[in-house]
Amino acid sequence: MEFLFLEPVFKEAIWGGTRLHEVFGYEIPSDTTGECWAISAHENGECRISGGSYDGELLSSLWKEKPELFGYYPGDQFPLLIKIIDAKQDLSIQVHPDDTYAGVHENGSLGKTECWYILDCEPGTEIVIGHYARDTKELESMIQDGRWNELIRKVPIQKGDFFQINPGCVHAIKGGTMILETQQSSDITYRVYDYDRLSDGKPRQLHIKQSIETIKTPFQADESRKVKESLEGADHTHFVSCQYYSVDKYDITGTFSIEFNQCFTNVSIISGTGTVNGVGIVAGQHFIVPANSGLCRFEGTLSIICSNPE
Secondary structure: OOOEEEEOEEEEEEEEEOHHHHHHOOOOOOOOEEEEEEEOOOOOOOOEEOOOOOOOOEHHHHHHHOHHHHOOOOOOOOOEEEEEEEEOOOOOEEEOOOHHHHHHHOOOOOOOOEEEEEEEEOOOOEEEEEEOOOOHHHHHHHHHHOOHHHHEEEEEOOOOOEEEEOOOOOEEOOOOEEEEEEEEOOOOOEEEEOOOOEEOOEEOOOOHHHHHHHOOOOOOOOOOOOEEEEEOOEEEEEEEEOOOEEEEEEEEEEEEEEEOOOOOEEEEEEEEEEEEOOEEEEOOOEEEEOOOOOEEEEEEEEEEEEEEEO
16 A cells, blocks of 8 residues: 655744755745644645645545545544644744633634654753643733743753643743644644734734633643664654554664554654655655555664554
8 A cells, every 4th residue: 555645834933944944855935934734634734645646635635535544543534733843933832722622612623732852952942841830820810910930831952852742731842943743633722922022013812811721730741751662673762642642753774664553654754764665755754654554664764753643
């Protein structure tokens, strides 16, 4: 069975840069390109199949018309969204809702559980994960009074770090960071604070009411721990398994064979070059391994991140 390679969709942002072109050779729309939606069937940025029997078809169309490719996975929409994010400047301080809140307040949308793999970052870079408010009353007071230095929890990062971001967790990517993000197929984000920046001469919209209603207090750090093992031809790191996805990384040297036993698997080539079942692959390519594809044989020196819906 052939793999489903995808044509990325790019999103410009006031905090974006040019590293998506510099690192992966993407033809980006401008010098402020913030996101590559690499595997997406979301209506706000949908990928098309690139090459093969389904060339040019929308991923959402395949999901509906060829459910056997996805192992008849339940649901009326492709469940995950894979992005590469280039943060030249700081992103807003934000929070995502869970399925229940989004379903009620966002026209039946999915909530947004996500995770970050740090592809690269400048020395001394931090990210925002969590907050220091003891309860919702103190949280509301800190937000209303703009006591951001007291509220926001920052942690240092380095290349190769991994973070699980559950709904209700205050978070922000800081400038100088490039990440691969695996998330539910949702585009719902509530901005808590945006550094009083202007976009087209106006402050960007904040979502204070929704943020206070969705931020969980007190903050509890995710306890997921990555597990490493050496396989024939690859070093394997399992990052997380949660309600919505599992995420793994394979650092391949030489020949590595694997049979993905899930209904389908998303694959992102994050570095190096090689082949998969004889098809050439390079960093920046993304594809879906359909259900029942059998053995996948990777050859070369490359690193891949794979995700499966749970």
